[in-house]
Amino acid sequence: MKKYLVLGILFLLPITAYLFFAMSTSYFKPLPVITHSVAELDGFKTLKGNPVQLENKITVLGFFGSNLEAHRAYAYNLAQKIYSKNYAFREFQFVILLPNGTEEQAKDIETKLKQIAPLDSWYFAFGTEKDIQRVFQSLESNLSLDSNMSSSYVFIIDKERNLRGRKEDGDKKEILYGFDSSKIAEINNKMSDDVKVLLAEYRRALKKYKSDREI
Numbered sequence: 001m002k003k004y005l006v007l008g009i010l011f012l013l014p015i016t017a018y019l020f021f022a023m024s025t026s027y028f029k030p031l032p033v034i035t036h037s038v039a040e041l042d043g044f045k046t047l048k049g050n051p052v053q054l055e056n057k058i059t060v061l062g063f064f065g066s067n068l069e070a071h072r073a074y075a076y077n078l079a080q081k082i083y084s085k086n087y088a089f090r091e092f093q094f095v096i097l098l099p100n101g102t103e104e105q106a107k108d109i110e111t112k113l114k115q116i117a118p119l120d121s122w123y124f125a126f127g128t129e130k131d132i133q134r135v136f137q138s139l140e141s142n143l144s145l146d147s148n149m150s151s152s153y154v155f156i157i158d159k160e161r162n163l164r165g166r167k168e169d170g171d172k173k174e175i176l177y178g179f180d181s182s183k184i185a186e187i188n189n190k191m192s193d194d195v196k197v198l199l200a201e202y203r204r205a206l207k208k209y210k211s212d213r214e215i
Contacts (some may be wrong), residue, residue, distance in 0.1 A: 030201045031156070031194055039138035044097065045126040047106060052095055053124045057159040058198060062096040062181070063136055065150020068105035074152055074181035075109055076116070081187045082195060084117040089199055091159065093121040097132050099149050104143035139163050141177035153178035156194060164198055166190075194203055 038061075039053050054061070060082060078094070079098040086092050092213040098106060106124035113119055132149050141163075145151050155178040156164045169176035169190075 001148050012020045015197050019088050020149050029197075031164040032167045033098060033158075033160075033162045033198045034165040034167070034175060035138075035140045037138070038157055038163055039135045040161065041095065041097075041125060041127075041135065043131050044127040046123045046125055047110070052123050054161045056082070056091065056093075056158055056159050056200065057157075058089070058092045060094045060154055060195070061119065061135075061157050062094070062154040063132060063149065063151045064096050064098060065146065066099050066102055067150065068098065068102055068109060068159060069108075071150065071152070071181075072109055072112075072139035075113060077184055077187050078154065078181055079113050079116040079122070081122060081192060085192075086195060086199065087117055087121045087196060091202070096122075096124050097135065098124055098126050099129055099132065102126065103192070139177065141174070143177060151178075152180050152182040154191075155179075156191075156198060158198060159202070166194070 008016065017106075038054060040054055044052055046052055060078070062074075062078070064075070075096070083094050087094075096106075101124060103124075106126075110119060110124065113122065130151050133145065136145055136151075139155060141152060141153075141155075145152050158164055159170035165178070168174075176190070179194075180186050
């Protein structure tokens with residue numbers, strides 16, 4: 001009897017696993033679009049003087065303002081919990097917008113971040129306060145920048161420049177526009193999960209595209 005039981009389990013387990021993954025693929029729910037057409041990063045330059053853009057990239061977008069030291073811990077949280085796990089995805093990037101004149105602060109923090117992961121896809125981008133405000137307002141969120149042009153919140157932008165988030169988050173079922181990088185639990189749980197969902201969405205679309213091309 002035990003022998004047949006073991007054989008039965010060995011036979012049914014692969015089938016059950018297959019059905020589980022097949023169902024999860026069929027009922028895959030993409031991360032909701034909260035705001036369409038977030039403003040492009042026109043006029044911003046990286047530490048190397050290169051332009052940076054949102055189009056055709058999956059972006060974690062942040063606004064750390066003129067007092068970058070105050071956001072040092074937030075940058076480390078994001079680098080450890082999100083960036084280090086996903087930077088190898090070719091179309092994934094981190095972009096932190098900063099006012100002109102904060103380049104030296106960024107270089108100091110960048111040196112420390114390199115100890116966590118290669119910064120090939122992490123950009124500190126510099127522009128005018130007017131341009132920073134323009135991009136932030138285009139998110140159409142319920143949040144605001146402080147007097148230093150900063151916020152502890154970061155945002156997930158898809159390749160079509162749409163803000164992704166949650167339409168019914170928490171007990172109050174409020175819209176979740178961004179993630180508070182000062183809260184490790186929120187970064188480690190909510191944001192980590194949502195980044196995984198968005199990356200899986202594009203991986204799934206890429207596989208379907210390749211399959212259709214083969215047909």
